[in-house]
Amino acid sequence: MPRTLTTTEREDFLAEPRIGVLSVEGDGDRPPLTVPVWYAYEPGGDLTFFTGTQGRTARKTRLLEDAGKLSFCVQQAEFPYKYVTVECSVLKADREPRVEDVLAITSRYLPEGHAQGFADGETADPTGTFVLFTARPDRWLSADFGSE
Template identity: 55%
Template sequence: MPRQMTEQERQEFLSEPHVAVLSVARGGDRPPHTTPVWYAYEPGGEVTFFTGTQGRKSRKAGLVHDAGTLSLTVQREEFPYGYVTVEGTVVGEERPPSFDRALTVARRYMPEEAARGFVEAEFGHPASEFVLFTVRPDRWLTFDFADEAG
């Protein structure tokens, strides 16, 4: 039977380099804006993610700024399945982020040299709207099938 994760399990799971799915209110009668994002998290801390990459205007940056709250879901896509959803409050917005904070996120998903190149390219893009958000986890939802694997 699937079970909820312990606090330590959910924090460790979130600290792994999953791709998160971000959902943020859009307002009016439209459904939430939902999109994948790269993020960084250390157990007990806050979640950071960036948007506005490759010089493109980011619809989600404005929505996150306006809403002030959001949900992020990460999942294990193979058996034993599991997921963590964090509902949180936006507590920081850096436009542009520091090089090191952006690199902290990028290096979770790419080898060091590629991550540095990616971040350097973002800062070098003339139309960059690069922004890093910091989110305080307020509520956690979890599910884990790990006990079913045995």
């Protein structure tokens, strides 16, 4: 039987550099939109992630702004299996994020030079392709399947 992670365990787990899975209410007859994203989180703080405003990702941005809430899940896919899901309220959508804010996310996933180049290039784009979302965790769900 899985056990629920403690507050410290779940916050530390979410703070690790994992790929998050974001889910937001769909529109019309479509189901919720569920997509993988890079993110940043510090224990006790808010969740941040970015998305685009053009092309295929424009729908994600619009849905997040319209719904004002989301579900976000990270997991450990190898034994001992664990997951943390947070239900969040969107606090802010920054259409002109600072390089430092984007770098706080990209540096978790890319080597230093690549992370800096990605952050510099995307924040300097005059078409404004990035929206940096800040979301407050309101409710936590978690499980550790490695515990007896």
